[in-house]
Amino acid sequence: MAPNVRKTEFSDAAMLGFNLSQASVADPKRLQNRHRSNLRDRFIKGGVEAVNDIELLELILFRAIPNRDIRLLCQLLLKQFGSFNNVLAAAPSDLRKIKGIGIAVINELKIIRAAAHKMAQLDVIERDVISSWDQLIVYCRSSMAHLKQEQFRALFLDSKNVLITDECLQTGIVNHVPVYPRQVAKRALECDATAVILVHNHPSGDPEPSQSDIDVTHEIIDALGALKIAVHDHLIIGAxxxxxxxxxxLI
Structure with a gap:
């Protein structure tokens, strides 16, 4: 066996169409380039169903890490954060703790997450969100389901239930966010909203409402009701x- 060929390259070579004698003289760089080319071709022909999560991460990170095999790094990311979505949502400070992760990788991951959120946003903006409820849920999940801190948002709607603006009004600690009904009412008036949908996330992943969630919802309904502003719903988003x-x- 040539000294520059690792044992793991035999399996790579077999996958890429080399026989064992060819593998013994295969250039590792050539194997890597062939792997990347084959993976791209498979994705283009078959779409997301043709690749697994590790391979999809590879495709995202090829540009950020152009000159080395990144399969083990992608495996490590999925193991560390638990899922593909969690990798995309991971805080830059947590990503930097992983050996081999630099600003280029973080940028690629955040660009993909921002693009996914933007696509979901376009499905609800300037539309009647009540009649586009499934798209609204996708939009909320894309922005909140994998956050590590609790966040309280308000979707302010006009008289046709078209989204005026979606705003984060409070960010809290891991399992609590302070919500002030007067703040919601003040912002609704500033937006000239006639209705509101409340949304917050549970970083634990379990979306079951607490008694505190129920109580503050009714306080907000009372505050907005005095202004003749409806609260259509309160959504809790969890992984x-x-x-x-x-x-x-509950309302």
Whole structure:
């Protein structure tokens, strides 16, 4: 065996169409380039269904890390953060703790996440969000489902239930965010909103509402009701799913 060929390259060579004698003299750089080319071709022909999560991460990071094999790094990212979505949502400070991760990798991951959120946003903006409810849930999940801190957002709507603006009003600690009904009411008036959808996330992943969630929702309903501004719903978003207060009969 040539000294510059590692044992693991035999499996790579077999996958790429080399026989064992050819593998013994295969250039590792050539194997890597062939792997990347084959993976790109498979993705272009078959789409996301043709690749697994590790391979999809590879495709995202090829440009950020052009000159070395990144399969083990992608495996490590998925193991460390638990899922493909969690990798994209991971804080830059947490990503930097992984050996081999630099600013180029972080930028690629954040660009992909921002693009996904933008696509989801375009499905709800300037539309009747009540009649586009599934798209609204996708939009909320894309921005909040994998956050590590609790965040409280308000979607302010006009008289046709078209989204005026989506704003984060408070960010809290891991399992609590302070919410002030007067702040929601003040911002609704500034936006000239006639209705609001409340949304917050549970970083634990479990979307079940707490008694505090229920109480503050009714306080906001009372505050906005005095201004004749409706609260259509309160959504709780978690990695494990989502809960609608209206569907639960909580409002």
């Amino acid at each position: 494990a799913g989502d809960i609608s207060f209206k569907a639960r009969g």
